[in-house]
Amino acid sequence: MEIGSFIELQFDKGKEYYRDNNIIRLNTGRAAIWHSLRILGCDCIWIPYYQCDTVRDFLLKKGVTIKYxxxxxxxxxxDINQKSGEAVLLVNYFGVMSFDRxxxxxxxxxNVIIDNSQSxxxxxxxxxxxxxxxRKFIGVPDGAYVIGSxxxxxxxxxxxxxSSDTxxxxxxxxxxxxxxxxxxxRELNEKRLDSEDCMIMSDLTRVILDGTDYEYIIKKRIENFNYARKLFDGINCIDASMYYxxxxxxxxxxxxxxxxxxxLKLQKAKHFQGHWWNYICDEMNDKAFEYWLSRFMIPITIDQRYSFKDIEYIYSIVTNKEDFI
Structure with a gap:
């Protein structure tokens, strides 16, 4: 035990959202998927083409056979023709798919693994x-959970x-x-994670997670998403709420x-989001749904840091209605 010296950053305790016994805390979502395969005893997995390539690359590095x-x-x-001993990864895209869906x-x-990285x-x-x-919901340098038997x-x-060094x-x-x-x-931290094997979640991340106000995050995200629906649904080429x-x-x-x-227009206006998984456009036929999503889907920020006014600002840029706000 260390006593005295300088005072470190301090956070509330006891608030971690997932805390029961059927949990393992790891460093990244890709490592969590691989660990899940180990638990299931599978060395082959079906994953969607519309998925981050870091997952694919990590699993291939681990010697996993991948079917798409x-x-x-x-x-x-x-196109899934699952055989005995194979797992299937189902992705909750954008976090907009209900539990029932x-x-x-x-x-x-x-042998199903549910990828709730976006949910x-x-x-x-x-x-x-x-x-x-x-990391997609809380300001932490690493962190993933696997929950199940x-x-x-x-x-x-x-x-x-x-993780404190990066x-x-x-x-x-x-x-x-x-x-x-x-x-x-941040790029240095990403390079660290890209180079890491499957590891236990850092103590820094665990402390931050244990002191986070999750009820506030939930409330703000729901409010902001519903407001974005009100503004963008009429011009959106997909139904963002089909399973909401x-x-x-x-x-x-x-x-x-x-x-x-x-x-590019949004980035010039300092809305720093990017098309997800651009590599798909280089690897897939331009008639594929995944190609279309990768080329045109823009993830509109609705997280707990922002207000209705911020979402209105994004809408004004998209619609060329700078006088909207």
Whole structure:
């Protein structure tokens, strides 16, 4: 025990959102998916083409056999011909899919891993393994959960992650904004995570998670998403609420608009979002739904940092109605 010397950052305690016994805390979502495969005893997995390439690359590095499936405009999985010993990864895209919707899909397969990386607050499905990413919802340098039966197996094989050496960007964002040195240091943290194996969540992240006001986050995200629906639904090329219900706490508002210049326009207005998974446009036929999503989907920010006025500002840029606000 250390006593005295300088005072460190302090946070509230006892608020961590997921705390029961069927949880393992790891460093990244991709590692959490791989750990889930180990728990299931599978060395082959079906994953969607519309998925972050860091997941694919990590699993391939681990010697996992990957089979790919398409999704349609209703986000239904297609082309899955699952065999014994194979797992299926189902993604809760944008965090806008209800528990009932994901459960309906999960009943179609066996050895199911639900990727809730974009849906931190979605209730775990007790018959599946459930993966959550902390960084998409809370300001932490690493962090993921796996929730489900028997997930604590293999935990003794993993080293502890240390994140404080590359977490300066979280403090710099407060004083400098997200551009410049803060962004450069965030990239250092991303490179660290890209180079890491499956590891136990860092103590720094655990402390932050244990002191976070989750009820405030839930309230703000729901309010902001509903306000974004009011503004953008009429010009959105997809139905962002097709599986939305009162239990859903989204990551973003998925806005699809067929204008290749819009993203650059938003970035010039300092709305720092990007098209997700641009690599898909280089690897897939331009008639595929996944190509279309990767090319035109803009994730509109609706998280707890922002107000209705901020969402109105984004809408004014999209619609060329600068006098809207």
């Amino acid at each position: 499936y398409h999704i349609d405009k209703m986000f239904n999985p297609l 994901i459960n309906e899909l999960a009943l179609m397969f066996h 931190f607050f979605s209730k775990p499905n007790e018959s599946c393994l459930n993966v959550y990413s902390c 028997d997930v604590n197996r293999f935990i003794e094989e993993y080293d502890k992650c240390f 977490s300066l960007f979280l403090l710099q964002r407060i004083e400098y904004g997200c551009e410049g040195k803060a962004y450069k240091n 219900d009162e239990t859903t706490i989204p990551m973003v508002y998925p806005f699809v608009y067929e204008d290749d210049e819009l993203m």
